[in-house]
Amino acid sequence: xxxxxxxxxxxxxxxxxxxxxxxxxxxxxxxxxxxxxxxxxxxxxxxxxxxxxxxxxxxxxxxxxxxxxxxxxxxxxxxxxxxxxxxxxxxxxxxxxxxxxxxxxxxxxxxxxxxxxxxxxxxxxxxxxxxxxxxxxxxxxxxxxxxxxxxxxxxxxxxxxxxxxxxxxxxxxxxxxxxxxxxxxxxxxxxxxxxxxxxxxxxxxxxxxxxxxxxxxxxxxxxxxxxxxxxxxxxxxxxxxxxxxxxxxxxxxxxxxxxxxxxxxxxxxxxxxxxxxxxxxxxxxxxxxxxxxxxxxxxxxxxxxxxxxxxxxxxxxxxxxxxxxxxxxxxxxxxxxxxxxxxxxxxxxxxxxxxxxxxxx
Amino acid sequence: xxxxxxxxxxxxxxxxxxxxxxxxxxxxxxxxxxxxxxxxxxxxxxxxxxxxxxxxxxxxxxxxxxxxxxxxxxxxxxxxxxxxxxxxxxxxxxxxxxxxxxxxxxxxxxxxxxxxxxxxxxxxxxxxxxxxxxxxxxxxxxxxxxxxxxxxxxxxxxxxxxxxxxxxxxxxxxxxxxxxxxxxxxxxxxxxxxxxxxxxxxxxxxxxxxxxxxxxxxxxxxxxxxxxxxxxxxxxxxxxxxxxxxxxxxxxxxxxxxxxxxxxxxxxxxxxxxxxxxxxxxxxxxxxxxxxxxxxxxxxxxxxxxxxxxxxxxxxxxxxxxxxxxxxxx
Numbered sequence: 001x002x003x004x005x006x007x008x009x010x011x012x013x014x015x016x017x018x019x020x021x022x023x024x025x026x027x028x029x030x031x032x033x034x035x036x037x038x039x040x041x042x043x044x045x046x047x048x049x050x051x052x053x054x055x056x057x058x059x060x061x062x063x064x065x066x067x068x069x070x071x072x073x074x075x076x077x078x079x080x081x082x083x084x085x086x087x088x089x090x091x092x093x094x095x096x097x098x099x100x101x102x103x104x105x106x107x108x109x110x111x112x113x114x115x116x117x118x119x120x121x122x123x124x125x126x127x128x129x130x131x132x133x134x135x136x137x138x139x140x141x142x143x144x145x146x147x148x149x150x151x152x153x154x155x156x157x158x159x160x161x162x163x164x165x166x167x168x169x170x171x172x173x174x175x176x177x178x179x180x181x182x183x184x185x186x187x188x189x190x191x192x193x194x195x196x197x198x199x200x201x202x203x204x205x206x207x208x209x210x211x212x213x214x215x216x217x218x219x220x221x222x223x224x225x226x227x228x229x230x231x232x233x234x235x236x237x238x239x240x241x242x243x244x245x246x247x248x249x250x251x252x253x254x255x256x257x258x259x260x261x262x263x264x265x266x267x268x269x270x271x272x273x274x275x276x277x278x279x280x281x282x283x284x285x286x287x288x289x290x291x292x293x294x295x296x297x298x299x300x301x302x303x304x305x306x307x308x309x310x311x312x313x314x315x316x317x318x319x320x321x322x323x324x325x326x327x328x329x330x331x332x333x334x335x336x337x338x339x340x341x342x343x344x345x346x347x348x349x350x351x352x353x354x355x356x357x358x359x360x361x
Numbered sequence: 362x363x364x365x366x367x368x369x370x371x372x373x374x375x376x377x378x379x380x381x382x383x384x385x386x387x388x389x390x391x392x393x394x395x396x397x398x399x400x401x402x403x404x405x406x407x408x409x410x411x412x413x414x415x416x417x418x419x420x421x422x423x424x425x426x427x428x429x430x431x432x433x434x435x436x437x438x439x440x441x442x443x444x445x446x447x448x449x450x451x452x453x454x455x456x457x458x459x460x461x462x463x464x465x466x467x468x469x470x471x472x473x474x475x476x477x478x479x480x481x482x483x484x485x486x487x488x489x490x491x492x493x494x495x496x497x498x499x500x501x502x503x504x505x506x507x508x509x510x511x512x513x514x515x516x517x518x519x520x521x522x523x524x525x526x527x528x529x530x531x532x533x534x535x536x537x538x539x540x541x542x543x544x545x546x547x548x549x550x551x552x553x554x555x556x557x558x559x560x561x562x563x564x565x566x567x568x569x570x571x572x573x574x575x576x577x578x579x580x581x582x583x584x585x586x587x588x589x590x591x592x593x594x595x596x597x598x599x600x601x602x603x604x605x606x607x608x609x610x611x612x613x614x615x616x617x618x619x620x621x622x623x624x625x626x627x628x629x630x631x632x633x634x635x636x637x638x639x640x641x642x643x644x645x646x647x648x649x650x651x652x653x654x655x656x657x658x659x660x661x662x663x664x665x666x667x668x669x670x671x672x673x674x675x676x677x678x679x680x681x682x683x684x685x686x687x688x689x690x691x
Contacts, residue, residue, distance in 0.1 A: 132414075133414075133420040133421075133422075134422060135421075135422055188666050188669055189624075189662055189665050189666050189669065190624045190625060190627060190628035190665065190669075191628065192628040192631055192632070193627065193628050193631065193646065193661070193662060193665045194662075196631065196646060196647060196650045196658075197646075197650065197658050197659075197661070197662045199650065200649070200650040200653055200655065200658045201653065202653075273509060277511035278511075280511060280513070280514075281511055281512070281513050281632060284513045284632075285513075285631070285632070285635055285647055285651075286651060287647065287650055287651055297513070300513070300514065300517060303517065304636070307520075310521070313517065313518075313521060317514060317517070317518070320511075320514060321509075321510060321514065324509040324510065324511075325506060325509050327509070328505070328506075328508070328509045
């Protein structure tokens with residue numbers, strides 16, 4: 001794919017350095033509560049406010065100094081790494097999952113491909129009416145259920161008539177327009193502005209912030225997977241799967257989707273880096289999370305109260321920088337690994353595909 | 362959307378309204394009256410939307426007609442009134458206008474600088490051999506690392522480098538407005554320029570990698586085409602081929618990227634204006650969000666979406682102007 005070769009910038013040592021740094025961050029984050037830290041996080045030491053790093057003579061020195069609220073920088077650093085593992089990483093995983101399935105479905109079925117039985121329409125209406133408890137919910141839901149049942153019986157009984165006389169009418173779901181429309185709507189406003197506006201209410205809990213981050217992050221993945229799926233669905237091996245009579249969802253899940261998800265190897269680390277940047281920007285601005293939550297961005301933000309405290313920048317700043325650079329390096333390496341193989345030449349998941357592959361060659 | 366003050370605000374407002382009779386037992390009726398007055402002043406008495414649903418067990422739906430906050434907001438919006446700030450009571454439009462006075466020049470200069478710098482850098486990179494060393498390779502590596510750095514970290518680093526009493530204290534970092542020369546005149550211009558250097562530098566550096574690297578790829582692609590070979594065969598210099606022949610074609614697919622600058626800069630302004638204490642729209646939005654000042658937040662989001670629409674329009678016009686193939690043939 002890439003004419004200049006995937007390994008132009010990547011070298012082995014840089015890649016392994018990046019992996020080692022990420023492993024260190026993950027290890028520190030996971031083991032955080034059990035590490036022998038001299039001070040717990042989010043606990044102000046009011047006797048030592050904004051003191052520089054020192055080894056001191058007391059048993060419990062602030063090795064990395066304290067911030068203007070008297071919190072130990074080392075503990076905040078460790079628990080900031082934990083914050084990445086509990087917020088940014090799950091947000092990226094969920095956004096990738098959601099984006100891949102939404103974009104994959106939108107690209108595979110398009111606007112007319114996914115035809116639902118007509119009886120689903122009244123059934124969904126009835127369920128919605130019931131759940132929202134709209135006026136006359138009981139009687140309306142029952143009427144809708146009966147209509148749905150009648151349609152089902154009619155279509156089942158006269159199925160042999162084919163498309164004539166209403167028997168073969170289906171309900172095409174405009175999946176492509178739906179996914180693209182929502183994605184466009186969400187990206188009409190820059191991410192940061194959208195998150196700032198959504199977080200304008202009372203401080204969000206971690207799970208709410210997670211939901212907000214997933215909401216702003218999934219459209220990119222969805223667009224990427226959709227574009228790839230449009231290319232994959234016309235490949236010979238997918239047509240072969242159709243011809244061999246496999247069920248629709250199986251072709252999508254086992255044959256088309258694994259290939260459409262190839263670009264995610266490169267994009268997922270980058271989207272993780274983007275979300276880490278967004279999360280630390282929010283923490284830096286003091287919007288969204290509770291001020292007691294440990295975060296590298298928040299630690300950097302305290303610099304505004306104490307502009308000469310270099311120890312507030314060196315630790316979290318370099319940790320953030322190294323993490324983002326390491327993720328970029330990993331993304332570059334992974335994209336090199338996965339773009340060198342053509343997606344339809346990858347390990348075949350089907351005998352037909354393998355057979356076809358030899359014919360292509 | 363919750364359009365009610367949070368408990369925190371109620372607490373603050375309640376305390377301030379109680380200051381007049383400190384020590385006297387709080388009377389429930391007084392507090393309720395104060396709250397009603399507050400709700401009336403902020404226009405929060407009415408329901409939020411046309412319909413509402415009761416929160417508790419016998420669930421019912423209520424129809425409120427046009428007497429609701431949303432209807433009023435849209436009505437006022439169509440008349441050009443964005444509402445009044447919860448915090449200061451000033452009209453939101455006036456707040457936005459005075460903030461735009463600071464943000465628009467910043468945006469315009471940043472867009473101009475970033476675009477011209479991106480074109481020159483990309484030309485320089487594309488003319489150097491792909492595997493070669495020199496300043497181009499160094500610059501490319503720097504830009505690629507810069508791509509990973511969030512804007513706030515970049516701005517913070519610049520602030521520490523150039524506005525630190527311990528290191529280089531050559532540029533002002535405090536906001537405009539304090540000890541500021543009167544409007545107009547050379548002294549004012551100098552102070553204004555000095556205050557804009559660091560914000561501009563951080564904004565331009567933050568958007569530069571996203572512009573230069575794709576443009577360099579496009580330029581390399583165009584320089585490998587037969588028409589470039591023809592141009593070289595005619596005896597043009599490498600610079601002439603790149604600037605006059607390859608650049609117009611390489612820029613075409615990137616108009617969308619370049620017009621995406623405007624929204625990116627609007628978002629960047631949130632960070633930069635907060636950090637450098639500039640009284641622009643970004644800081645207005647951030648502070649309004651932190652203080653739950655919904656009319657201002659809504660207006661800020663509308664403005665940003667408007668900037669996006671404007672950018673798309675500009676992209677279309679530029680495509681039309683730059684690419685004769687898109688014009689209807691007469």
